[in-house]
Amino acid sequence: MTDLLFEIGTEELPSWYPAQASADLESLLTQALESAGIGHGEMTTFSTPRRLALLVRDLADSSERRSEKRRGPPVSAAFDAEGKHTRAALGFAAANGVPVEALTVEDSGRGEYLYATVETGGEATRDLLPALLSRLVAAVPAPRKMRWGTVEEPFVRPVARLLALYGTEVLTFSAAGQTAGRSTRGHRFLSSGELQLNSPAEYLQVLEDASVSARPDERRELTRTAVATAAAERGLVMEEDDELLDEVTGLVEYPFPILGTFADHYLELPEEVLTTVLITHQRFFPLRRPDGSLAPAFIGVSNNRVTDEAVVRKGYEQVLDGRLYDARFFW
Numbered sequence: 001m002t003d004l005l006f007e008i009g010t011e012e013l014p015s016w017y018p019a020q021a022s023a024d025l026e027s028l029l030t031q032a033l034e035s036a037g038i039g040h041g042e043m044t045t046f047s048t049p050r051r052l053a054l055l056v057r058d059l060a061d062s063s064e065r066r067s068e069k070r071r072g073p074p075v076s077a078a079f080d081a082e083g084k085h086t087r088a089a090l091g092f093a094a095a096n097g098v099p100v101e102a103l104t105v106e107d108s109g110r111g112e113y114l115y116a117t118v119e120t121g122g123e124a125t126r127d128l129l130p131a132l133l134s135r136l137v138a139a140v141p142a143p144r145k146m147r148w149g150t151v152e153e154p155f156v157r158p159v160a161r162l163l164a165l166y167g168t169e170v171l172t173f174s175a176a177g178q179t180a181g182r183s184t185r186g187h188r189f190l191s192s193g194e195l196q197l198n199s200p201a202e203y204l205q206v207l208e209d210a211s212v213s214a215r216p217d218e219r220r221e222l223t224r225t226a227v228a229t230a231a232a233e234r235g236l237v238m239e240e241d242d243e244l245l246d247e248v249t250g251l252v253e254y255p256f257p258i259l260g261t262f263a264d265h266y267l268e269l270p271e272e273v274l275t276t277v278l279i280t281h282q283r284f285f286p287l288r289r290p291d292g293s294l295a296p297a298f299i300g301v302s303n304n305r306v307t308d309e310a311v312v313r314k315g316y317e318q319v320l321d322g323r324l325y326d327a328r329f330f331w
Helices: 017-036 087-095 125-139 200-209 216-232 242-249 264-268 271-281 309-330
Strands: 002-010 043-048 051-059 066-074 104-107 112-120 159-166 183-185 194-196 256-261 285-288 294-302
Touching: 002 125, 002 183, 002 200, 017 043, 017 051, 017 125, 017 216, 043 216, 051 200, 066 087, 087 112, 125 159, 159 183, 183 200, 216 242, 216 256, 216 285, 216 294, 256 309, 264 294, 264 309, 271 285, 271 294, 271 309, 294 309
Parallel strands: none
Antiparallel strands: 002 051, 002 159, 043 051, 066 112, 104 112, 183 194, 256 294, 285 294
């Protein structure tokens, strides 16, 4: 039994897409393995804004051997007046890879037909997977796909790389303009170059060392904890918002919270206006004082650890000030 690691590396995906695509990938691969008769163990999905990945444990070394009975032409068309096999019977036997003498006559309930018993399965899993994974890339659904360069096969965003490891062996195939290999990439800003993998077991640790949290649930909790901690350091409390947390999780490969402020006079606006600007327009976490009142502060989650946070903070505050100025004017 052997583990399989498959990763589709992409340009930045829409924040809502990785969760949906991961579920679709798992379902599609499960169906494909079942259809191919390949047994397997636990299947785990990983995703970030720049990758969709699957880890399948304990794949069987070969597909299951199965006996399949296939119906052919009716007896009336399978034998001539002398009782010899017709071209229809000979063609049916050849199409199913069995000698014509092995065909049997059975009553289907709607008359007598020729039947062929075909033995299938037994193929090496490593030989079946390349074509299966290539089809999987094309099958991943999306409301709208795009094409890029000279690549004919569409995907939701340009595909930058493919990784396919069956144990320590690379499964070589091409899809979406890329040829599968054993390399992935880390964080766009905090890691450089390709990261070579020797086996599927290395995947999570290699990415962690390259500043990427590949498990969405862990990255979500990491984001929530980081924002809550940054707020608590100022004696404030983050406003819990599950939809915002999900969206931010889909926007970063590793969260870096940055606390900013806005002018006190904007607190004259209704809370609904302020929180709409912060959450919906800027994807910032509103902060509250211990008494529950809204504080003139927020936390934005960056996808980059910068040397001088003041630069990012100033940018956040300038954009937010313009938004709040407009909100106050229209209110």
